Amino acid sequence: MPVQVSVIMPVYNMVEFVGQAIDSILQQSFSDFELIVIDDASEDETDMVVQSYKDQLIIFERNNCNIGNYASRNRGMQLAQGKYIAVMDADDIAMPDRLEKQVSYLEKHSDVLAVGSGCISLPGGILREGLSSYRKIQLALLSNNCFVHSSLMIRKDILLKLNGYNERYYYSADYDLVCRLVAAGKVENLIEPLVGYRYHPFQISVLHKEKQQFFADEIRLKYQMNFINRYKKEDQSLVGRAEVSVSSIGQAIAYYTYALYSGDVRYKQEADELLDQVFSVLSAAIPARLDCGLLGITCGMIYMLRNNFIKGDEDEIFDEIDSLLFGELGVLVDREDFDWYGWLYYFRLRISRRCLFGKGAQKGIFSKNLEFLFDCLIGKIEKDWLPDNEVLFEIEQFHILNISKEKTAYILGVNGKE
Template sequence: MGTPCISVIMPVYNGEKYLRPAIESILGQTFTDFEFLIIDDGSTDSSVEICSSYRDPRIRLLSNGHNLGLIATLNRGLELARGEYIARMDCDDISLPERLERQLAFLNRHPDVGLCGTWFERFYRNESIILKPPTDDRLIRFFLLFDNAFAHNTIVMRKDFVQRYGLRYDPEYKYSEDYEFWVRCAQHTKVANIPEVLVRYRFHPENTSNRFRREQDATADRIRRRQLEALAVAASEEEIALHNAITTFRFHGDHRQLLRAKTWLEKLLALGVAQGALAEAAACRYLSRFWYGACGKSADLGWPLWRLFCSSPIGRAAEREWRWKLLLRCLLRRPIPLTGSAAGP
């Protein structure tokens, strides 16, 4: 087998439950010039036997010998990948048949983009939701001030810039290593998300984001702090704590604290427009989900809360359904439960 165009890296650790659909979704791709680099990280279940049962010559099955952890396994994959492009895959997800073909075509059309993800479907049992991270390079960079702008299992990136800058996943950012990695990648190349669902992300209790939510949030808080510092945002410790609380929908406060949240979000809006060359309307639409989340958890303040929400251009840019939902909550004085998420309407 010659040098492949794409190296698909898939770490596996005790993944027997969902492993076959994941493998077959890659082997069934319409684009076929790839190597499938499967790295077993010391599994104690039947994962190795399942992987070994496939005779496709594109599969390179390797073993760490013992459990090294996800970050070390990913970095090993980056070292061993032979393709011009590197794609990521998780052993419990499903890539739609045209995923690699569509992403390669996009990167060929946009030679200045070094890394691209896609929209994706998050599903669990009979429930699913389509998640649409931002697609434009400038908006993605703004998004990275707040959260991870990519689903890890949707990524295809050019190997040359990864190798040129010696980019590797940092073990100091465990559970948010991908978020931190994208931040550094974006310092060296343009980035994008294709506005098309090309991956199905299986949401289940064993996901890292479920099992290690507190640790993941703490690590992501450190990344957000670093991002603010890199942009020379003059932020006090109190403002950084406020930023992290708003971003993770942990914010809850009275009218005075909500005024502080409004001021902070409008400060970031001005920053995005001035430094990021963002269209104000696009930045407002993005920030509206955070302003909706902060206000929604304080809807027991009633009508004054609704007026405060609408007093900001960020609130006025919110989706109509969100505005009506918040108005109803204010009229009924029924806030979003403090344990719930305000990430969607």
């Protein structure tokens, strides 16, 4: 029978906390709900605790094998009968009026796709208010997830339209989901704390911190690109992965873009401050690659220069950086982790400036190092190394530009691109 709210709670080895989580839902002031508990093949007595409840509001399902937190949430979503999906974690608690207040808010604000809230930390009782403004939320997501995920209530129709959680982001799918929700429409927070968020050594953010960060970095990059391209002026260039491969640079570009879009100079000031922080730690110790590296910083800076976010002569600004990069190229190119795409992209960016061709010495330096890079790439390919599609795309661009035509033709021919 349809209900207004489906509370979805995956659980894995939470025998210590799951009872408190269930009690907090069953004691809600709002009564038109179902509680879907998905046991992700727990190895302790979690299932016994859940099944000890005989309340007809509880729907209990157990996975045959451990499929993961977000895959379990997707399974619960497919079972849900409610108009709204309330996210719940088995180690958190919901305040007694959580469902009532969130349903009331969504009923009154038909343009809001989802609503979260503030939280109280457990243990400790420290209050964390939720960002209420949609504008602030969009900007906060440029750096990290700003939602307490177990506080969210989402319209089921939009969740289905977005195909739920992307299970590829195994430990960060919540961040990805809110980024996609925010891109689809208005998402807000109630400032008041409607959940108690528990900190303990067995939560995902502790057990899988490195993997969670890896996925979060990819999600952040994708969100920054989408944000910039959504709010950019008509004459502003589209931004690509290379320009936002250093998070703080991508954030600065987003702030400059939003400053122009909104007319609010505060965001330009924040972008300036971010760049000052980047420049203060700039050194030869920064690796020569796109991701969190010198190539990423320079590609982002070139984008900002060419879109008039910052001022200066490009060749003068990058003269020292070019010398540093080319001095390292001969040493780095033989390393297994050499960033072929990043280097080729940077060369193409720099050579694409017409002013560069007017400077014979500088053009000669670029040409010499680019020829060296092509020779090294050919050597690797002849040893059965396969370049990825990004690398081949860059080679195609050089070929179209008639730069080192014979070598690019050879590389493309060997890889079936000609």
